[in-house]
Amino acid sequence: MLKLVQHDKNMTLNQRDKKHIWHPLTQHKLHPETIAITKASGCMLYDEDGNEYIDAIASWYTCMYGHCNPYITEKVASQMQTLDQVVFSGFTHEPAIKLSEALIDILPDNQNKLFFSDNGSTSVEIGIKMALQYHFNRGEKRNVLLAFEDGFHGDTFGAMSVSGLSVYNGPFEDFFLEVKRVPTPNGKNHDLILNQLEALVASFKIAGFVYEPLVQGAAAMQMHHAEGLNKILNFCKANNIITVADEVMTGFGKTGRYFASDYMNIKPDIICLSKALTGGLLPMAITSCSQNVYDAFYSDDITKGLFHGHTYSGNPLACTAALAGIELLKSEDIQTNIKQIIASHQQFGEHIQKHPKVQSIRQTGVIFALDLDIKMERYGNLRDKLFQFFMNNGVFLRPLGNTIYIQAPYVITETQLQKVYQTIEDALDSI
Numbered sequence: 001m002l003k004l005v006q007h008d009k010n011m012t013l014n015q016r017d018k019k020h021i022w023h024p025l026t027q028h029k030l031h032p033e034t035i036a037i038t039k040a041s042g043c044m045l046y047d048e049d050g051n052e053y054i055d056a057i058a059s060w061y062t063c064m065y066g067h068c069n070p071y072i073t074e075k076v077a078s079q080m081q082t083l084d085q086v087v088f089s090g091f092t093h094e095p096a097i098k099l100s101e102a103l104i105d106i107l108p109d110n111q112n113k114l115f116f117s118d119n120g121s122t123s124v125e126i127g128i129k130m131a132l133q134y135h136f137n138r139g140e141k142r143n144v145l146l147a148f149e150d151g152f153h154g155d156t157f158g159a160m161s162v163s164g165l166s167v168y169n170g171p172f173e174d175f176f177l178e179v180k181r182v183p184t185p186n187g188k189n190h191d192l193i194l195n196q197l198e199a200l201v202a203s204f205k206i207a208g209f210v211y212e213p214l215v216q217g218a219a220a221m222q223m224h225h226a227e228g229l230n231k232i233l234n235f236c237k238a239n240n241i242i243t244v245a246d247e248v249m250t251g252f253g254k255t256g257r258y259f260a261s262d263y264m265n266i267k268p269d270i271i272c273l274s275k276a277l278t279g280g281l282l283p284m285a286i287t288s289c290s291q292n293v294y295d296a297f298y299s300d301d302i303t304k305g306l307f308h309g310h311t312y313s314g315n316p317l318a319c320t321a322a323l324a325g326i327e328l329l330k331s332e333d334i335q336t337n338i339k340q341i342i343a344s345h346q347q348f349g350e351h352i353q354k355h356p357k358v359q360s361i362r363q364t365g366v367i368f369a370l371d372l373d374i375k376m377e378r379y380g381n382l383r384d385k386l387f388q389f390f391m392n393n394g395v396f397l398r399p400l401g402n403t404i405y406i407q408a409p410y411v412i413t414e415t416q417l418q419k420v421y422q423t424i425e426d427a428l429d430s431i
């Protein structure tokens, strides 16, 4: 007989959640409470208690065209009546093909091939494998990777290895790939970095350089110089080090251009994309590469192929969402919104940087961050208090250490944006 799982109708979603769910990046003993979100629309999140919040970080920088964007959901709803999922080895389909054409059209000119997967970490993992196997296939043993200090590239082993922010990676460090690190370019240290690179290349066989271009998200939105990065990329190019731009966060308009890599003259060999790729509707990632990288795998020898694949690679629904997302990104409406957000952030920045509790502000495109002038432990109590203050006032922001940052959906209204600014200012006044 069919036995239905019973639950107490008087229990809240939050209470039922506690029974079986293990949340990501959460120490459940310290943070037992979750907020059950029942609905999302545009920039708003609604919880089971009837509260509403402005999603000022676009749910980890994904829903840039707004939650449940009708243009995207309608396209996907229609696609799911026709073709839901099919094996992507040996088969292909129109949503993937159309997406490939649209994406290649906006990616930097040297990008020519797309490899599909389903999350940001994996897109980096694939980028690393491409870089390592590129040299292997050409008969050259290169076994060391290069990365920035304080980078974050995800939670799979290759991605963890290149991440410099490894506060939580202690149990795994013995199993990491070999990685050498250089500081991010700050306008003053470019010669120093180049000297370090010279020394590293002399002692190690460096296969690839994995980096977040211009903005390091998890490092509390640290920003660096395009000119300095360009010099590093130039050095890598001269030494045949495969450059892997992790644009999982910066991609799709966040920096004011389609990709952060658009700010550099030297284009990366490989680009990793996810987060805003599908406008937050479905999980998907893409690792793009140049023809030169692809050619190193193209051979009569089967073992020279890239033998990596995921069950949901190239899922037609995710491809449809991504194609719709790119159409929105290119639209005049969204481009105008992006310019307005950038201008509003600049105004707010000029105003708030005079606040006695603000140490510094920074901005790249629609990404805005301010550092509090308060000595505090990273991820300490203040962060939790700020988070609570924002939530109590109807704004979803996730401070990182003593940094408050905004990365709102492009469709945020000026009124909503002003509320986010005001709430931040109120929080500064109240601490």
Ligand SMILES: *Cc1c(COP(=O)(O)O)cnc(C)c1O
Residues within 6 Å of the ligand: 119, 120, 121, 122, 124, 152, 153, 154, 155, 212, 217, 218, 246, 247, 248, 249, 250, 274, 275
């Ligand atoms: C979020 C992020 C990742 C990891 O993506 P997931 O989808 O969470 O695995 C990798 N790199 C950068 C720069 C990110 O912001």
